[in-house]
Amino acid sequence: MDNEILLDVQHLTHFFPITKKIAVKAVDDLSFQLRRGEIFGLVGESGSGKSTVARCVMNLYRPQAGRILYKGIDTCDRRAFRKNRRMLQTTRQLIFQDSASSLNQRMRVCDIIAEPMRIQHITPPRGTHRAEAAFQMHYVGLDPSFLDRYPPELSGGQRQRVAIARALAMEPELLVADEPIASLDVSIQAQIVNLFKHLQQEHGFSFLFIAHDLAMVEFLCDRVGVMYHGRLLEVAPTEELFQHPLHPYTKSLLSAIPIPDPVRERARKLIPYEEEPGAPRGTLREVSPDHFVAE
Amino acid sequence: MGALLEVKNLSVRFDARAGEVQAVRGVSFSLAAGEVLAVVGESGCGKSVLCKAIMKLLPPTARITSGSILVNGADITAYRERDMRRLRGKLFSMVFQDPMTSLNPTMTIGAQIGEAVRLHHPRLSRGELRSRVEELMTLVGIDRPRERMDLYPCHFSGGMRQRAVMAIALAGEPSILFADEPTTALDVTIQSQILDLLREVQQKLGTATVFVTHDLGVVARVADRVAVMYAGKIVETGTAEEIFYDPRHPYTWGLLQSLPALSRGRDTLRAIPGMPPSLENPPRGDAFACRNPYALAIDYEEEPPMFRLSDTHYAATWLLDPRAPEVIPPIGGGLHG
Numbered sequence: 001m002d003n004e005i006l007l008d009v010q011h012l013t014h015f016f017p018i019t020k021k022i023a024v025k026a027v028d029d030l031s032f033q034l035r036r037g038e039i040f041g042l043v044g045e046s047g048s049g050k051s052t053v054a055r056c057v058m059n060l061y062r063p064q065a066g067r068i069l070y071k072g073i074d075t076c077d078r079r080a081f082r083k084n085r086r087m088l089q090t091t092r093q094l095i096f097q098d099s100a101s102s103l104n105q106r107m108r109v110c111d112i113i114a115e116p117m118r119i120q121h122i123t124p125p126r127g128t129h130r131a132e133a134a135f136q137m138h139y140v141g142l143d144p145s146f147l148d149r150y151p152p153e154l155s156g157g158q159r160q161r162v163a164i165a166r167a168l169a170m171e172p173e174l175l176v177a178d179e180p181i182a183s184l185d186v187s188i189q190a191q192i193v194n195l196f197k198h199l200q201q202e203h204g205f206s207f208l209f210i211a212h213d214l215a216m217v218e219f220l221c222d223r224v225g226v227m228y229h230g231r232l233l234e235v236a237p238t239e240e241l242f243q244h245p246l247h248p249y250t251k252s253l254l255s256a257i258p259i260p261d262p263v264r265e266r267a268r269k270l271i272p273y274e275e276e277p278g279a280p281r282g283t284l285r286e287v288s289p290d291h292f293v294a295e
Numbered sequence: 296m297g298a299l300l301e302v303k304n305l306s307v308r309f310d311a312r313a314g315e316v317q318a319v320r321g322v323s324f325s326l327a328a329g330e331v332l333a334v335v336g337e338s339g340c341g342k343s344v345l346c347k348a349i350m351k352l353l354p355p356t357a358r359i360t361s362g363s364i365l366v367n368g369a370d371i372t373a374y375r376e377r378d379m380r381r382l383r384g385k386l387f388s389m390v391f392q393d394p395m396t397s398l399n400p401t402m403t404i405g406a407q408i409g410e411a412v413r414l415h416h417p418r419l420s421r422g423e424l425r426s427r428v429e430e431l432m433t434l435v436g437i438d439r440p441r442e443r444m445d446l447y448p449c450h451f452s453g454g455m456r457q458r459a460v461m462a463i464a465l466a467g468e469p470s471i472l473f474a475d476e477p478t479t480a481l482d483v484t485i486q487s488q489i490l491d492l493l494r495e496v497q498q499k500l501g502t503a504t505v506f507v508t509h510d511l512g513v514v515a516r517v518a519d520r521v522a523v524m525y526a527g528k529i530v531e532t533g534t535a536e537e538i539f540y541d542p543r544h545p546y547t548w549g550l551l552q553s554l555p556a557l558s559r560g561r562d563t564l565r566a567i568p569g570m571p572p573s574l575e576n577p578p579r580g581d582a583f584a585c586r587n588p589y590a591l592a593i594d595y596e597e598e599p600p601m602f603r604l605s606d607t608h609y610a611a612t613w614l615l616d617p618r619a620p621e622v623i624p625p626i627g628g629g630l631h632g
Contacts, residue, residue, distance in 0.1 A: 045482040046453060155570065156338065185337045185509045190553035190566035197563060212482045215512070219555035219564065256487040258512045260554050262535040265515035270487050 006174060006206050007034035007057065012066035014052050026052040027063070028230040031284070034174070039200055039207040041221030041238070043214060043253065049230040050210045051097075054178045057208065058094045070174070090120055093167035097179035099159035103151040103166075110147040113137065113165045120170070136165040140195060157188035164195070175199075176208045181216065189213075193220050214257050218242050223290075226250050229275070232284060236291040246293045249273045298325040298365075299503050300349070300387075300471055305362035307341070307348045316574050318344040320527035321362070328470065329501040331494070333514035333535075335550065336524035337571050342507045345524075346473040350387055351379045384415060384467035392476040394456035398448040404459050405444030408432065411466035431462040434499070436492055454485035458492065465496065472497075475507045490516050511550045515539060520607065523547050526572055526582035533608035542624065543602075543610040545589045551626050581613070589614060589622055 012030045015023040026049040034040045042050050055061045057068055059075055067074050074080050075088060093116075096102035103112055113136050114129035124132040134144045140161040151159055160180060167175060177196070181189040193216055199205045211217050217224055218238055225235040226249065234247040245251045252273035259265045284292040307319040318341045326332050334342045347353050349364055351374070363372045366386060371379070391397045399407060408428045413419065419427065425444075432440035435458040448456055457477060464472060474493060478486040494517050497504050506517055514521055514535065521538040523531045523546060531544040542548055549567035551557060558564045569586040572578055578585065584594035591613050602615035614622050 187553045187567040190564035194563045194566055215555040256484040260512045260515055260556055262515045262539050
């Protein structure tokens with residue numbers, strides 16, 4: 001892994017207006033960097049703004065403030081985006097959480113996987129779109145007999161693989177995965193996580209991996225950022241974060257991971273976290289190499 | 296302790312367009328009063344169908360083809376809808392996976408809990424009803440119940456909604472609570488709180504609980520006993536300690552090994568290869584054989600019987616047959632202490 005920064009999120013802020021006066025601060029002055037070839041995990045409870053970050057990074061939302069630099073290009077700047085549209089749209093891909101609603105029910109699996117190539121007018125390197133779809137399916141561990149099936153005929157794990165195959169068809173450099181395994185069985189989660197790990201190691205994909213399952217994050221990610229109420233509270237390499245959590249919220253999150261061992265699990269205590277009202281908004285400060293905590 | 300609920304050799308079939316689906320195939324288990332039984336298995340293994348079959352909440356396409364369900368010694372297998380209604384809520388009630396779909400979005404939380412209370416105590420005055428609802432909301436850990444009674448489900452977070460659903464389920468003071476993946480839709484922290492709540496309620500009220508989940512990781516906290524289901528059958532059952540420290544069935548090994556907590560420091564997770572079989576025409580022999588790295592030739596021919604390991608621990612795998620080759624379990628044992 002080199003230290004080239006692929007994605008640089010600077011002071012990202014995104015509000016959702018509810019009325020003219022009230023707005024929900026979904027993401028509030030958030031900055032982090034994703035290096036090429038690394039898996040960066042973004043964890044936090046639901047409503048902490050993780051998905052909003054993903055959608056801002058993918059240009060699905062237009063942030064109110066802040067910059068998102070992808071390979072040095074400001075993707076929020078309309079002119080820069082138009083100039084590099086093709087590159088931005090092919091090298092960044094998104095995998096949604098709910099594959100039941102992110103795949104078109106009326107399209108066959110082979111058409112779903114080949115659709116991005118049709119849209120971008122890419123000549124399939126393996127001859128036909130169908131052959132390309134079959135190749136990608138083989139790659140994610142799906143049987144080619146599924147080529148002519150429709151998404152509702154597949155199980156959750158198989159559908160999620162189709163969604164991954166579709167994202168891979170563009171041979172992206174950055175994959176943004178928004179809770180890709182949350183709706184799957186534990187045994188299938190393990191298969192998908194192994195696939196992600198393989199993609200990173202063999203093909204140098206970079207991931208922005210969004211999850212609330214800390215056990216999987218610990219296994220998969222190189223670095224982790226902990227989000228709470230739209231802000232990053234702690235960013236650190238995975239091992240460092242799980243061994244020496246510094247922020248009280250991180251400690252609370254870690255204390256909630258179930259342990260598959262009855263004696264230890266029954267003794268496990270949940271550390272509650274209450275944000276002090278009116279507490280000053282912390283800024284990230286580096287406490288040890290690569291370990292940042294909001295203070 | 297006598298068995299509160301006893302299920303003997305229960306089989307459930309669905310009529311599907313393509314043929315008959317055998318969702319539950321000869322399941323037997325018993326539940327003592329005040330006990331927590333976790334039913335663990337992948338989706339489609341029949342664990343939800345099992346709960347719904349006991350409560351008789353199955354759709355009309357499903358049939359109980361064999362077996363019996365005994366509650367306090369009384370056989371309820373042949374009970375009709377009218378008789379079942381008297382049991383539901385009082386004897387057993389259920390908490391479903393998604394709290395948003397089990398709550399009515401147009402009714403306040405208080406009214407929905409009150410509705411359930413009124414069903415069981417029709418003669419309560421308005422004031423008594425209100426105080427009972429408050430009591431239930433406090434029981435499930437909803438702070439400031441007096442204010443929150445008049446809120447709608449959309450004002451509640453996922454964890455709070457699940458608490459409200461639990462309050463409704465507990466309104467009739469049931470002796471058995473079926474919790475069907477109650478934490479799957481929730482965050483880790485909230486999941487932990489709901490699990491603690493389940494345990495707390497069970498200890499306070501002495502409610503026996505059947506806890507259905509796909510994640511073996513979460514059951515260590517709440518379960519007294521664990522039943523592992525695969526393809527419509529219970530393949531291993533034992534106390535939580537026996538299942539976690541001394542698992543014997545290769546499927547239980549697979550489930551435990553796929554947990555990331557037990558793969559720390561490894562490069563890949565040890566996933567169970569393949570997919571669960573279709574239950575339309577289940578394979579001959581052991582349904583797990585084709586995904587099982589320890590499968591013996593006989594697994595493809597004949598179904599293994601339940602081998603007894605202790606009074607509480609049973610497993611259905613040919614590996615326990617005295618003629619089988621010795622296999623060292625890849626997991627367990629070392630975890631203890």
